[in-house]
Amino acid sequence: MRPAPATARTPLSVLALLAALCALVLGGAGPAAAHASFTGSDPADGTVLKEAPRQVTLTFTESVTFSEDSVRVLSPENQRVNPAPAQHADGKADTARVQLADDLSQGTYTVAWRVVSADGHPISGAFVFSIGQPSETSAVVPDDSPDDSPVGRLYMFFRYLAYSGLAMLVGAAAFVAVCLPDCGRGRPVRRLLAVGWSVLAASTVALVLLRGPYETAGRLTSVFDLSQLGRTVSGRHGLALVVRLVLLAAAAVLLQRCAVRLRESRVRGVAVLLAVALASTWAAAEHASAGIQVPLALPVAVLHLLAMGVWLGGLTTLVVVLRGGGSAVPASVVARFSTTAFAAVAVLVGTGIYQSWRQVGSWEALTTTSFGKALVVKAAVVVLILWVAALSRRWTAKLLHEAAPVPAAPRIVREPVQVEATVGAPVGPGAAEPAGAAAPPAVPDTDAEGGGVHRRRLRRTVAVEAALGVAVLAVTTLLTGTQPSRSVAESAAAAAAAAQEPQAKVATVPFDMGKAGHQGTVQVTLAPGRVGENTVEAVVFSADGGLATVPELRLTLTQEELGIGPIDAGLKDQKGFWAVYDLQVPMPGEWTLNITVRTSEIDQVTVRGSVRITAPPRRPSA
Secondary structure, rough: OOOOOOOHHHHHHHHHHHHHHHHHHHOOOOOOOOOEEEEEEEEEOOOOOOOOOOOOEEEEEOOOOOOOOOEEEEOOOOEOEEEEEOOOHOOOOOOOEEEEEOOOOOOOEEEEEEEEEEOOOEEEEEEEEEEEEOOOOOOOOOOOOOOOOOHHHHHHHHHHHHHHHHHHHHHHHHHHOOOOOHHHHHHHHHHHHHHHHHHHHHHHHHHHHHHHHHHOOOOOOHHHHHHHHHHHHHHHHHHHHHHHHHHHHHHHHHHHHHHHHHOOOOHHHHHHHHHHHHHHOOOOOOOHOOOOOOOOOOOOOOHHHHHHHHHHHHHHHHHHHHHHHHHOOOOHHHHHHHHHHHHHHHHHHHHHHHHHHHOOHHOOOHHOOHHHHHHHHHHHHHHHHHHHHHHHHHHHHHHHHHHHOOOOOOOOOOOOHHHHHHHHOOOOOOOOOOOOOOOOOOOOOOOOOOOOHHHHHHHHHHHHHHHHHHHHHHHHHHHHHHOOOHHHHHHOOOOOOOOHHOOOOOEEEEEEOOOOOOOEEEEEEEEEEEEEEEEEEEEEOOOOEEEEOOEEEEEEEEEEOOEEEEEOOOOOEOOOEEEEEEEEEEOEEEEEEEEEEOOOOEEEEEEEEEEEEEEEOOOOOO
């Protein structure tokens, strides 16, 4: 199948690229998180508490996992005061909660946390709260990002090698199966298959060893910690790496026994299944495994990876074949790869548009977030590659045009076909050529007839494509470790909403102090004033506005519309005010406050007020 003329193809390619880039950032609404983001805590950052809390709770935008040291609460003297590791609060996967020790002293406490998102990327941070009054603290918290460390940089390097190995292995195998079956017996292509397999296997082993310290911010020397390695392989992301190693072992057997038989349908089917399974070990543990439309995102991610391998790995194989085979490589082989690569690029564009919509979502995000900027760079490099690929297709078309069939007398080949003599011939390895078969069209390699010039230009453009493909792989690796733009926007929106929402609900209720003309007030504060656990503080003021001491203060809450209550708050005297720190409010709505104030041993008065309890903030689904 000959490619269309370059003059007719170029405008269509430009229009297709423009349409792809426009569609890249179009799409509907809907939350799609990939990296988890920290959205709040109880106690909140900077809170000054009158009494030590019993626990600390953190909330994120999606489900997270953690290790024994994921959440550390440090005293002003840098001593850890949470004796037990973190657990999910009330079974919610997007929370982390630690219990605190008893008898905490006054001062400022630091909460340092590091958790792992559903897509396998660790995130970290810290905040402070104070008991009694703020103080100096000697707590030391690392401020490096998870990837800005020796282990993080090494982990990202091996992720890049893993992508490169996959592309080389899949691309070389696809080239042998589709374009040039006999090259599977040649040493250069077999060596390329071996290198791709070795790079992927070695990088996967390194990722298994580095996964533990990467998640926990451990030292590089801890890669051989057997207990940490056990936790790694039992987790979802470590298990995906182990499955990848098992699949690579099966691929090694296939390559050893059937590398020259990839054209056969049965062998090719097994190879395709192995390639899909290998790509799935990435999809099941990275961005596609978290957010919206996961059942659709997973196969799309697999197709994207395989298309990348067929294109970029196939380019590398074509460079090796062209440089090793010289003019013995028929132009029809190059044309066959050109058609295959075009189909792979079409799949890349389609799946890339969907993935970008899922993770970017707006024009603004392309220029204001790290993920968007990296995606723009990747799109620019891909456009450049496609422009160079258009030149390659032009030289391919000229080679096909000038490689007219050369009539040959019928002949019978009694000896097995040698790869060195007929590399790229469309016959099976070792098979005899049937009587009367014509030799493949030879391409003149002389400047006078043009074939050699076009072939040399083709070699150069294909080499440039392969070199730019290396850059695409590097940017792809960077994207997999960067928080998607849509997740950044959702985190910012959640933080802004939390900042605008009142952190407490206050009700001020007047009451008669038992003396003529003496009206006191009770100020009741519920924090955060939402469904769930609340802190309640009540202060009594005298008629002149000063603090008043009363023998007893009781508070009950009633939800009259739903017939809930009364719920006794159980206020306790705190030497100047009354408080309770674990009142559970079950429902949102308008709640009636029934306040009984005892002003003397024999006098008391009951007054009523109201407060509106709101529902907890909505979190994006993981």
